Amino acid sequence: MRFKDQVYFVRENMKKNKMRIFMTVLATAMGTAFLIVLASVAFGLHGTLIKEILQQETINQVNIYGKEDAEGSGITDQDITYFESLDNVRAVKKSNRLDQAPQVVINDYAATADVVAVDFEALEKGGTTLQSGRYPRAANEVVVGVDFDQTLVEIGADDNAIYDEENERRATSYYQGKLVDQTLTMTIERQIDPDTFEEKAFPLTIVGVKEEPAEEWQRDQSVTISYALLQQFSDYTQTQNAALYPPDENMTFSYQEIALQSDNLEHVTALSETLNDEGYFAYSVAAELKQINLLFTIAKAGLVFIGTIAIIIASIGIFNTMTMAVTERAPDIGIMKAIGASPKTIKQIFLLESSFIGILGALIGTAVSYLISMLVNVGLPLILGTVFEDTVPEGFKFSSIPPSLVLIAFLICLIVTLVSGSRPAKKATRIDVLSALRREL
Amino acid sequence: MIEVKDLSHQFELGKKGKKTTIPVLKTVSFMINKGEIVTLVGRSGSGKSTLLHLISGFLPRQTGTIILNGQDVTGLTETAFSQFRLGTIGFIFQNFQLIQSMTAYQNVELPLILNGVSETARHVQTLNTLAKVGLEGFEHHYPSELSGGQQQRVSVARALVLNPLIILADEPTGSLDSETERDLLDLILELNATLHITFLIITHDEEVAAIGHRSLAMHDGQLIDGEVN
Incomplete structure (x- = not known):
């Protein structure tokens, strides 16, 4: 049939x-x-x-948070050299957060800034682009986050002009001028002894504005500086990352955050495993993805x-x-x-x-x-x-x-x-x- | 065409432990030649139907040999016997055994479908066969819409449609009036004369028994007589 x-x-x-x-x-x-x-x-x-x-920019990255036998020394230039020698690493992104929130002033506007030091050369090599302007070339040049203007408040302005009834910032109170090529004065404090503080103003120039963060809900209000400028701040405070501590004579420098940018997503997990085997505390989103x-x-x-x-x-x-x-x-x-x-x-x-x-x-x-x-x-x-x-x-x-x-x-x-x-x-x-x-x- | 050698059969009755065996066929042997019409007569319980069912393969053989168209069918599996039956044997039943949900056309077409015949060829063959039994115009009637005689003609058409070599008929006129019975017998004679189909017909009816070239009589599971009409 x-x-x-x-x-x-x-x-x-x-x-x-x-x-x-x-x-x-x-x-x-x-x-x-x-x-x-x-x-x-x-x-x-x-x-x-x-x-x-x-969607996250960090998908191709392996983040390193330290190493097992560091004995407090953290990630040093020697480690960076090792990272750069690894296969499939396109860029080694370093960053250190300033251990104080300095006051920044542009024209008549002021804010307390979140300052991060990075290796601009590595960022550029890693393919990170800017929304406007260019990457800094001199120590006194900085880039700011795309939402940085929202942190600035007019000096001497009335609270009612800044905040609405629900205590939210009024959009009219934001800094309205352009940011690129503006002079930004950053005041760094230092502690001489437990009760004595003094401060110094560093005139800087904004040369670029960063891209929007990957997520809609994220805000980037930071000021990004070079390691050369961080070194100037540390020289002034005599502390690591310009922390507000009394001067530390045995101060050593180490990198806080390291992100290795892989050339391909497929290599991220292998890279992460290699680093873990070498005693580094490595984490990658790709491994988490697995x-x-x-x-x-x-x-x-x-x-x-x-x-x-x-x-x-x-x-x-x-x-x-x-x-x-x-x-x-x-x-x-x-x-x-x-x-x-x-x-x-x-x-x-x-x-x-x-x-x-x-x-x-x-x-x-x-x-x-x-x-x-x-x-x-x-x-x-x-x-x-x-x-x-x-x-x-x-x-x-x-x-x-x-x-x-x-x-x-x-x-x-x-x-x-x-x-x-x-x-x-x-x-x-x-x-x-x-x-x-x-x-x- | 049909050769039966030393065929015996017994039924087991009762439950386990209290089984009794009743012999219904006792070493029956006979032979039917190609193109013969042979009638099988005998009283109820004489073993006629059992013999027919064994030849049809509806009952599993116990002892003896059955040779149909030169092939020993006693060793065939159920599937092989089905295939053999489809191509070689046609059946005419007392109660017509038509599928009630199918039209006359569909009932006659059924063996062709089972044999894997193409739709076009099926159509021609079905209509020709229905015409052969005088049922033109009744193709789309359901069995319930046909008279007893017409239903039996559909049954004959279904038996004929694959051009079988043998037709086994179990009391084919048992449900028909005398006039319709005569028509059916004429049809059987005509088919035998024109297509040389071998018929084995079980009957109680003397008129039916008389149409055969030979008549076999059974009594108590044995063949008692083989008479040439």
Whole structure:
């Protein structure tokens, strides 16, 4: 018997009991939809998280926070030389945070600044670009964060002019002038003895403004200086990173934060492992990504398993429907066998019928799942916004249905329906021709 | 065409431990030549139907040999026997045994579908066979919409559609009135004469028994008579 004819047969048989078939398909569709929607949450959240991580500039970086045998000396120039000698390292980004918050003044505006010293040459080599201006070339040149203007407050301005009723900064109170080429006076304090402090003003020039941070919610209000300028501040304070401590005669210099920029994302994990093996405390987002992927893979598998239970429950319906179909059609099966239908043909027809129910259920279930997924992605942020007054980041996806999930659901559905249909199909092949012809079944 | 050698069969009745065996066929042997119409007569319980069911393969053989069209079918598996049956044997039943949810056309088309015949060839063969049994215009009627005689003609058409070498008929006129019975017997004779199909017909009816070239009589599981009409 040709497959085309088997399909025709099955279609005709299914038409005979539309309501029962409809209910069974409905149960299968519900099971499939449950599986897909459940797992789609893990897929959605995973996708969003990965997207967030990949958006970060730091994805190609390995951060180093120290080394095991440093004995307090931290990361030194010797270590930097070693890092630069490693394969697949495009740039070694160094940074030290100033251990005091100096006052900065531009024209009539002042602020307390967050100052970070970096190796501008390494940044440029690493591909970090500026929004405007250029990288510093002299020690007294600095770049500022894109939100630096928001920290500046007009000297002597009334509080009401600066803050609104809700104690938020008024946009009109921000520094409105241009930043590049402006002179910025930074006042550095030093401690002579526990009770005596003095200060010195360093006139600097802003030569560039940094790019917007990767995340919408991040603010960059920092002032970035060169290591040469940090050295000038340390020479003045006689402390490491210009800390407000009494002068330290045994002061040694070490780098606070090191980020190795890899030439390729694929090399980041290997680089991270090499550094850890060498005794450095290395951390990379890419390595964390591996952990996240593993965690989400487990979560997805767990959710698919729970969803499969729903399909198994639906398969009880298929088993019931197919068993009833075999019982009802016993005389017809007997006639077919008497004419010459082989047990294999009879089995194929019934297995095909249960597969049809499964495929139809999976198709409807998938369509419904896409609809639910779409509604969840649109509706849940609205509900969260209305009920909890919480905003969801732009592009955040609660639910995502990749083709692989649809394929998994289809396969599970097909296997489960075939298994549940196999026993009734086997029963059909065992129908005794004579009993069937006598209508004894 | 049909050769039966030392065929015996017994039924087991009762539950485990209290089983009794009832012999229904006792070393039956006979031979039917190609193109013969042989009728098998005998009282109820004489073993006629069991013999037919053994030849059809509906019952598993216990002892003896059955050779159909030169092939020993006694050792065939269920699947192999199904395939053999489909291509070689046609059946006419007392109660027609038509699938009620199928039209006359679909019932006749069924053996062709099972044999994997293409749709176009099926269409031609089905219509020709229905015409052969005088059922033009009744193709789309369901069995419930046909008279007993017409239903039996559909059954004959279904048996004929794959051009079988043998037709086994179990009380083919048992559900028909005398006039329709005569029509059916004429049809059988015509098919035998034109297509040289071998017929083995079980009957109680003397009129039916008379159409055969030979008549075999059974009593108590044994062949008691082989008479040439």
